[in-house]
Amino acid sequence: DTGVSQNPRHKITKRGQNVTFRCDPISEHNRLYWYRQTLGQGPEFLTYFQNEAQLEKSRLLSDRFSAERPKGSFSTLEIQRTEQGDSAMYLCAPSPSGNTDTQYFGPGTRLTVL
Amino acid sequence: TQLLEQSPQFLSIQEGENLTVYCNSSSVFSSLQWYRQEPGEGPVLLVTVVTGGEVKKLKRLTFQFGDARKDSSLHITAAQPGDTGLYLCAGAGNQGGKLIFGQGTELSVKP
Numbered sequence: 399d400t401g402v403s404q405n406p407r408h409k410i411t412k413r414g415q416n417v418t419f420r421c422d423p424i425s426e427h428n429r430l431y432w433y434r435q436t437l438g439q440g441p442e443f444l445t446y447f448q449n450e451a452q453l454e455k456s457r458l459l460s461d462r463f464s465a466e467r468p469k470g471s472f473s474t475l476e477i478q479r480t481e482q483g484d485s486a487m488y489l490c491a492p493s494p495s496g497n498t499d500t501q502y503f504g505p506g507t508r509l510t511v512l
Numbered sequence: 513t514q515l516l517e518q519s520p521q522f523l524s525i526q527e528g529e530n531l532t533v534y535c536n537s538s539s540v541f542s543s544l545q546w547y548r549q550e551p552g553e554g555p556v557l558l559v560t561v562v563t564g565g566e567v568k569k570l571k572r573l574t575f576q577f578g579d580a581r582k583d584s585s586l587h588i589t590a591a592q593p594g595d596t597g598l599y600l601c602a603g604a605g606n607q608g609g610k611l612i613f614g615q616g617t618e619l620s621v622k623p
Contacts, residue, residue, distance in 0.1 A: 402554075431610060440518075440600050440613030441555070454610065489554050491611075499543040499562075499604040501611060503554035 400424075402492055402504035410510045411480055418476045419507045421490030429493040430473050431501055432465060434458065436486045447473060480511045514539040514605050518614030525591055526622055533586045533599055533617045541603035544577055544584045545611065549598040591621045 401424040411417050423430060428449050433441035444463070445455045449470035459465075462480075467473040477484055487508050491501035516537045525531055535544070543562045547555035559568050561577035561584060568575045572595075574587040584601055598618050602611040 400554075400556075404554075429609060433611075438616075440516075440602070440616050441611070442613070443610040446610060491554075493609060499609060500545070500557065500560050501609075502557060503547070506552075506554045508552065 400502035400504065402490065402502060404488075404490055404504040404507050406507060407505060408508045408510075410512065412512050413482060414479055416476065416478045417480060417509060418474055419488055419509075420472060420474050421492075421504055422472045423490070423492035423504075427492030427494055428470070430467060431491040431493065432473070432475055433489045433491060433503075434486045435489060435506070441487075441489055444475075477509075480509075482511045485509055485511045514541075514603065514612045516601060516603055516612055516614040518601055518617055520617060521615060522618045522620075524620045524622065527592055528590050529621075531588050531591060531619070533601075533619075534583070535585065535601035535603075535614050536583045537603060538582065539603070539605070540581050541605060541612075542581075543604045544581075545602045545604070546575055546584070546586055547600040547602060549600060549616075555600055588619075591619075593621045593623050595619060596621050 403422045431446040432444040435441040447467040462478045465475045487506045489506045491503045493501045546558045549555040559575045564579045564581045566577045572589045598616045601614045
């Protein structure tokens with residue numbers, strides 16, 4: 399158990415609706431990464447935070463996606479006007495201070511867009 | 513663009529057999545991680561290898577990092593049904609620590 403929680407674990411929504419996911423890491427993880435994983439593929443990088451600062455965004459992250467980490471602890475990922483292509487597992491992975499190569503993944507949020 | 517090619521994509525073997533999964537790239541990585549993932553769950557970290565030529569053992573699992581830090585392998589000895597799952601390799605480049613994942617190897621071990 400990594401101690402990382404993600405909520406909700408599953409989300410079913412209709413196309414065009416907005417959804418928000420939350421990631422709660424254990425403390426002292428100053429970096430936090432978001433990935434997206436579609437069926438049969440490895441996870442793909444979306445964005446990451448160093449404390450509360452968002453330092454990099456993948457080109458996979460369209461304008462409909464926004465992520466925040468307001469106090470450098472928990473993080474949220476919002477998708478506006480969802481599309482069927484957004485259906486995937488969304489994973490957050492905090493990284494311990496001093497060892498940014500090692501990332502411990504949360505259980506993920508499975509999004510299904512109908 | 514850094515890419516990791518993982519092979520084979522699918523592997524179905526009998527209990528007790530040995531197997532090797534490969535992870536190859538033309539890029540150099542500062543480290544490489546191996547994860548195991550079960551359906552509906554996030555990947556679970558198995559090992560991190562950092563030094564070229566490094567070999568790490570975790571019970572029946574042996575991980576090796578290539579001398580040039582461009583490739584890695586995972587060898588499982590005497591596979592058991594509990595080893596069934598998706599095995600992922602992931603390389604960390606020098607760009608903010610984000611991980612580049614291979615496509616994964618779906619392993620099925622039949623009793």
